Amino acid sequence: MKQVHIEVKNLTMAYGDFIIQKDLNFSIYKGDIFIVMGGNGCGKSTLLRHLLGLKAPAAGDIYYQDENLWKISEIERKKIMRANGVMYQSGALWSSLTLAENIELPLKEYTDLSNEEIQGLAYFKLALVGLVGFEEYYPAEISGGMKKRAGLARALALDPDILFFDEPSAGLDPLSAKLLDDLIISIQASLGTTIVVVTHDLPSLFAIGTDSVFLDSISKTQIAQGPPKDLLNKCPNPVVQQFLSRGMHE
């Protein structure tokens, strides 16, 4: 029996009076690569912000193991947030720091390792994502795909329990996207990290996803749940079918 890592119960998300999604119920299991999918504007990224603890739900709860993310103290929440690694859509690297410094910053803030060890770790994380030799580069000096990988290296800096990806393959060429997918799979396999990916990139979600939830922007709630391949084969909902089989039946 797999252990539940994050549980979402009756979650309603809203900006002011404008409801984005309501009645979301799903569990993310330890070691899964969980996909959040849906069309543009359905609230995928908003859901990510809720899961990360950046935005409070309008109603409902989010549990990390047994802790209710929004019922515990700010300090406790910060502690949970620190165990999350996030790769943002455009990398979100700090532009005034070099790649190595970008990775060193969280290590300097939250560990008491020596400078030498921190530099070693930063080098190693950059090696993991294939960016050896670029330590002294500034984010503005590297390409978009490299920024994403550097963003991943930074997300990995503190050996997170859960890794979140916001549209990892957006703006990448098919080969780079494939490389990133492989990287996500191999990191999951070797570290056992739980991975949550927000995406609508079909090849990528079929390649890496082991579980998923589908958000619909019309009914404003989840309309399907389960491994992406099963959804494609078994889910009767026409919206989900259309979404997942784009171009396959033409």
Add this chain to the structure above:
Amino acid sequence: MNKCTFELSLTEGKVSKAHIQGDWVMGNTVPSFKSVKPQLEKQGCVQLDLKSEQLGRWDSRFVLFLFELDAYCKEQSIVLNMADVPSAAQGLLNQASAFPVRDSGQKILEETSSLAQIGQYTLAFYQQTLVMLTFVGEVCLSSLRLLRGKACFRQRDLWLVMQDCGPGALAIVTLISMLVGLILAFVGAMQLKIFGAQIYVANLVGLGMAREMGAMMTAIIMAGRTGAAFASQLGSMQVNEEIDALETLGISPIDFLVLPRMLALIIMLPLLCLYADLMGILGGLVVSVTLLDISVVEYLIQTKSALDLNDFFAGLIKSSVFGVLVALSGCLSGMQCGRSSSSVGDAATASVVAGIVSIVVADATLTVVYQIIDF
């Protein structure tokens, strides 16, 4: 928690064994590869077997250790036997070694001699001057286009910028110029009292504000307020590729973005300057009435006799020139901005520094010129 150790022992032949123990996680002291290296060198083995039955939990630091060990062994052609190491750690290690080292065109951080540095600075200065002159030239051409009614220029933008840099700045201009008038009056009063010539405080404040301080203070406020805003607006447009988008449409960014900003400042700065002059005189009046026993009417009559319309014009001409300088330095820094968010900050800083320096230099020059032509 278990202590983390890496113990080496030499077995038969030239095969070494290493026992790895403990929890290699954050919070524990973990042996660094550097501390192990001398022992390895001493043993001079040809094969190293890693034994990790007693390894507890581990994280990246363990893998980092292996990574460094692996690199060393490859270099010394030692056979590293990792069959016993957790497969997950091996997986990560393979991942880290999987990518070929790409030619990053290694940054060359050469030491340059001081002579060469002076040369580089001179070249950079020359380049910068060229860029600035080109920009000024483009703005001139663009103004000519405007006069012929051919510039792509939205009136709406002009009104918006005018509103922002005119009425929007009234409050701060009021505060600063009143205080400057007050300060001038104080300093003057101390000295003039000695001669019993307190009434001449009015001349001092009136002339000081109208010819110099009114124009200068408003210009400095605008350099900090509006010039920096121009630089960061245009800078973030540069980051978002909005300026490229204009250019590909064949719209000159100078016409579209720089011209309305410059016109707005040329029009609004003299108006603000006039307002500042009056506020400064009011500040002087407050000091004179409260401290020097001069009546309000006396002060105003004295001011009127001391000032001539030319004095106000002298200040207004200056402030128009300052308007051009503030707009130019703000827009130039913005247009030259790099592609990252930190360069937007640099652009704002550069615009304020360039703005204030050029204001003071221009003020000095104009004052000398006025003196020569007896204006």
